[in-house]
Amino acid sequence: xxxxxxxxxxxxxxxxxxxxxxxxxxxxxxxxxxxxxxxxxxxxxxxxxxxxxxxxxxxxxxxxxxxxxxxxxxxxxxxxxxxxxxxxxxxxxxxxxxxxxxxxxxxxxxxxxxxxxxx
Amino acid sequence: xxxxxxxxxxxxxxxxxxxxxxxxxxxxxxxxxxxxxxxxxxxxxxxxxxxxxxxxxxxxxxxxxxxxxxxxxxxxxxxxxxxxxxxxxxxxxxxxxxxxxxxxxxxxxxxxxxxxxxxxxxxxxxxxxxxxxxxxxxxxxxxxxxxxxxxxxxxxxxxxxxxxxxxxxxxxxxxxxxxxxxxxxxxxxxxxxxxxxxxxxxxxxxxxxxxxxxxxxxxxxxxxxxxxxxxxxxxxxxxxxxxxxxxxxxxxxxxxxxxxxxxxxxxxxxxxxxxxxxxxxxxxxxxxxxxxxxxxxxxxxxxxxxxxxxxxxxxxxxxxxxxxxxxxxxxxxxxxxxxxxxxxxxxxxxxxxxxxxxxxxxxxx
Numbered sequence: 001x002x003x004x005x006x007x008x009x010x011x012x013x014x015x016x017x018x019x020x021x022x023x024x025x026x027x028x029x030x031x032x033x034x035x036x037x038x039x040x041x042x043x044x045x046x047x048x049x050x051x052x053x054x055x056x057x058x059x060x061x062x063x064x065x066x067x068x069x070x071x072x073x074x075x076x077x078x079x080x081x082x083x084x085x086x087x088x089x090x091x092x093x094x095x096x097x098x099x100x101x102x103x104x105x106x107x108x109x110x111x112x113x114x115x116x117x118x119x
Numbered sequence: 120x121x122x123x124x125x126x127x128x129x130x131x132x133x134x135x136x137x138x139x140x141x142x143x144x145x146x147x148x149x150x151x152x153x154x155x156x157x158x159x160x161x162x163x164x165x166x167x168x169x170x171x172x173x174x175x176x177x178x179x180x181x182x183x184x185x186x187x188x189x190x191x192x193x194x195x196x197x198x199x200x201x202x203x204x205x206x207x208x209x210x211x212x213x214x215x216x217x218x219x220x221x222x223x224x225x226x227x228x229x230x231x232x233x234x235x236x237x238x239x240x241x242x243x244x245x246x247x248x249x250x251x252x253x254x255x256x257x258x259x260x261x262x263x264x265x266x267x268x269x270x271x272x273x274x275x276x277x278x279x280x281x282x283x284x285x286x287x288x289x290x291x292x293x294x295x296x297x298x299x300x301x302x303x304x305x306x307x308x309x310x311x312x313x314x315x316x317x318x319x320x321x322x323x324x325x326x327x328x329x330x331x332x333x334x335x336x337x338x339x340x341x342x343x344x345x346x347x348x349x350x351x352x353x354x355x356x357x358x359x360x361x362x363x364x365x366x367x368x369x370x371x372x373x374x375x376x377x378x379x380x381x382x383x384x385x386x387x388x389x390x391x392x393x394x395x396x397x398x399x400x401x402x403x404x405x406x407x408x409x410x411x412x413x414x415x416x417x418x419x420x421x422x423x424x425x426x427x428x429x430x431x432x433x434x435x436x437x438x439x440x441x442x443x444x445x446x447x448x449x450x451x452x453x454x455x456x457x458x459x460x461x462x463x464x465x466x467x468x469x470x471x472x473x474x475x476x477x478x479x480x481x482x483x484x
Contacts, residue, residue: 012436012457012467016444023441034433090388093395097333103402104336111401112339113307113368 126150126193127449134442135167136216137413139174140223141450143181143196144421144476149450152191162189166212173206173217177224177232198479201228201288208238211277214284215246218269222255223417225288226264226295229480232288240275240282241360241379248284249312249362250410254375258411261298261371262418266290274348276316276358276379293478295418297425300406301468304367306374309334309397311343313390315359320347322386326361329390334363337398359386361393365401374400374408405431405466413443420451422473429469430460 010033015026096103129138130153142149155161163171163185171192175181180197208214214236225232241247246255252269259267266289275282313326323345334341343363348354360379367373376396380389400408407415412435419427448454451474460466 013454016441016457017448017454019445023438023445026441027436027438030436031433090392090395093392093399097395097398104398107398107402108337111303111306112337113305114338 128152129446129449132163132167134439134446136170136220137417137443138446138450139170139194140220140417141446142194143174143178143199143224144227145450146196147450148193148195150191150193154190154192156190163192166209166216169206169209169212170217170220173204173234174220174224176204176206177201177221177228177234199224199228201225201230201232203233205235205237208236208280210280211239211242213239213242213245213247214282215241215248215251218248218251218284218286219246219255219414221286221288222251222259222267222414225267225286226259226290226292227476227478227480228288228291231291232286234286235272236284236286237280238275238282239277239280240271240273240284240354241358241377242277243379243381246410247360247362247377247379248282249314249360250375250377253362253364253373254408254411255414257371257373258407258415259418261300262295262415262422263292264288264290264295273352273354274314274316274346275354276356276360277381279355281354281356291478291480294473294476295422297422297427297473298415298419299428300370300372301428301430302370303406303430303463304365304370304372306339306365306401307368308340308342308366309337309363310341310366311361311363312346313343313359313361314346314348316348316353317355317357318359320345322359323347325386326359326390329387330361330363330394333391333394334397359389361390363393363397365397370406372407372411374404375410376400376408403432403434405429405435407431409435409437409440412440416443416447416455416469416471419469419471420447420453420474421476424473424475426470426472430463431457431467431469433465433467 010030012030015021015030018026125148127147127149129149129151132154138149138151154163171183175183177199178197179200182195184193206217208217217236221232221234248269248271256267256269268287270285272283272285273281313323315322327343327345330343331341358379360377362375362377364373364375374397376393378389378393380386406429415429444455453471453474456470457467458470460468
């Protein structure tokens, strides 16, 4: 790794204990790094600019998601809200565990004792 | 070094309970300033004052100074002595808010703890008694604190409460043992408690049916008991709630979730939501749920001078946990080290060296 690439690596053990970084910001920087080297690390001089860019990136991502959801699953969401109300956190859980079976299958194989093992 | 420079200063009202606990265990004086200083109603809330009074009761020689506006508190901890008390919890705050800090202090006391808490036994914001009983006491057991009992004498639902919970801690230990839990628990069954107070007993059955319908897909054994409180043991307000937890044979930890019904919510909504939350918690947890992690981390820090390790999930990192870890570093001077797990996806090993805390009232053989 050259010096620039080394700078990009965010270590959770350093980020957690950096008092000058907001806890939420520390976690989001770390997770961003985990997902892929999209966001370059802020240097000491350009910290504020980097933060702004980062926020812009986040905003644009949220906007993108918003439009994607509206276009693709608009009808489904509407019927869902009629059934279950507007509680988005509960709706997300229902989508994950009741609509999509892949998450439940993964969970069962990883965490639950199979009926054979139980016997 | 002057006495003034030894005072550890925190800012803001976040992590208030943990800061008081850390100070009491470490014996260090803390100053918390700028408590809601920008708020329209600045300073400490009544439940925070109530917690300070409780801590003052269970310790000997503590000095608490609160500024005129209530935005600054200086706390000089004394010795934890324990004893028999009755604590009236303020309106709107569940007993769990006060019980959780006591679980951190009680095992290191001079005398046994026997505290009767009066007020709400469950709320949306704070831990309910069932969560503490099934979720936190097993964690303490793993650290060597075995004789802890939590008896729900009366259930009290919001808003008026009227519940009574008796906390008894008979286990007084010199220091917690070190733990190494580096594997996930395999869940053999799901258990739970559905309760209702001052409403039709069928509400509890509706909670059970609704939760069962979701959990059926796991092909796991589901046992949910009902507790329909009547008369004096039902508190002052109508209400209902559900607590679900997992059972595992190998590791004595449980994933626990709970919720209560509020105005407009049906038992079916609450039952389904709690069951879904349990699945979500299992999916996004390490060997312990996020709501049990802080207690485990604290016991690891004050354990003997040995390396303790715990498997956690990356999704468990949140603002509150980061603040918690930073405050531990500030008070105890020790840092957690997180290492990526090669064996499990999205998992990390939290490693820390115990500070070698010793209960001053106990001799170590």
